[in-house]
Amino acid sequence: MKINKIIYLILASFLLVFTACDSIVDEQNLTDSTDVAGVELIATQSTPGGNKITLKMASPGITGYWDYNLGQALTNEVTVVYPIPGKSTFTYVGSLGSKFFTKTIDVQIDQLDTRLDQDYYDLVSENTAAGKTWVFDGTAGSGKLWWFMSPPGSPDGAMTAWWNAGDCCGPSDATGKMHFDLDKGANFNHYETQTATPTKGSFELDPVNKKLTIIGSKMLGYAAGNKDGVYTIVTLTADKMVLYLSNNEANATGWTFVFKPQ
Structure with missing residues (x-):
C-alpha cells in the first residue's frame, strides 16, 4: 500500500512540474493604424509650379518609402529637383501594419526654376523647352569613328573599334x-532622314548611373541597338555625346555611337 501511495505522490509531483512549465503565449496580431484612404500624402513645391518638390507621408504609425520615378528614398519625406515639366505622379509604398499598400500623388510642374544636373542641359540645351538636335559625328568614307563595333561587356573599351561599320556600311538613318x-x-x-516624319517617344536620363533610355521610339543608329533602349553614357558634353551598348542584339558584341549637335 505504501508503495502505491509513493507512486501516486511521484505522479502528482510530475504533473505539477509539467503544468508549471507550460509556456504562456501572448498572441498579438498586427493591427492597422489606419486604412489607405487615411494615409496623408503631401507635396510642397518651393515655388508655385516649380520643380523643387518636397514629398511627405504625414500619417503616424506608417513606414515605407517614396518612389519618385528617378529613384527611391527610404524615408517618409524627401526633397527632389524634378527635371520633367507637366503632371507627374509620385508613389508612396508602405505598411499599414498588417498589409502593404501603394498610394500616389500628382504634382503639376510648370517651370524648371531650380537648376538641373548639368547633363540635362548638355543633352537638351539651356533652352530646355526648345531642345536640341543631334546627328552622327561622321559620314561614310570619312574614316571617322561614329558608328562601330566595339568590345562587349564594359564601356571602358567603348572607343576601341573592332569594325568601323559606319565608314563602309552605315545604318539606314x-x-x-x-x-x-x-x-x-x-x-x-x-x-530617319533630315526631312522624314518623326517617330515620337520619350526619354529618361540618369546622370548618376550614366544611362540614357529611349522609350517608344528608336535611337539614331537603331540597327545596332537593343529593344530595351538603354544606353550607357560614355561622354556627354555640350558638343559631343558618346553612347555604348555592352551587348547589342544584332551582333552580340559591343557597339558605340558618336553624335554631335546639328
Whole structure:
C-alpha cells in the first residue's frame, strides 16, 4: 500500500512540474493604424509650379518609402529637383501594419526654376523647352569613328573599334537626326532622314548611373541597338555625346555611337 501511495505522490509531483512549465503565449496580431484612404500624402513645391518638390507621408504609425520615378528614398519625406515639366505622379509604398499598400500623388510642374544636373542641359540645351538636335559625328568614307563595333561587356573599351561599320556600311538613318526637349515632358523624336516624319517617344536620363533610355521610339543608329533602349553614357558634353551598348542584339558584341549637335 505504501508503495502505491509513493507512486501516486511521484505522479502528482510530475504533473505539477509539467503544468508549471507550460509556456504562456501572448498572441498579438498586427493591427492597422489606419486604412489607405487615411494615409496623408503631401507635396510642397518651393515655388508655385516649380520643380523643387518636397514629398511627405504625414500619417503616424506608417513606414515605407517614396518612389519618385528617378529613384527611391527610404524615408517618409524627401526633397527632389524634378527635371520633367507637366503632371507627374509620385508613389508612396508602405505598411499599414498588417498589409502593404501603394498610394500616389500628382504634382503639376510648370517651370524648371531650380537648376538641373548639368547633363540635362548638355543633352537638351539651356533652352530646355526648345531642345536640341543631334546627328552622327561622321559620314561614310570619312574614316571617322561614329558608328562601330566595339568590345562587349564594359564601356571602358567603348572607343576601341573592332569594325568601323559606319565608314563602309552605315545604318539606314545615317543621315537622319534625333531631337530631345523638356517641353511639357521628356520628349524624343527620331528622324530617319533630315526631312522624314518623326517617330515620337520619350526619354529618361540618369546622370548618376550614366544611362540614357529611349522609350517608344528608336535611337539614331537603331540597327545596332537593343529593344530595351538603354544606353550607357560614355561622354556627354555640350558638343559631343558618346553612347555604348555592352551587348547589342544584332551582333552580340559591343557597339558605340558618336553624335554631335546639328
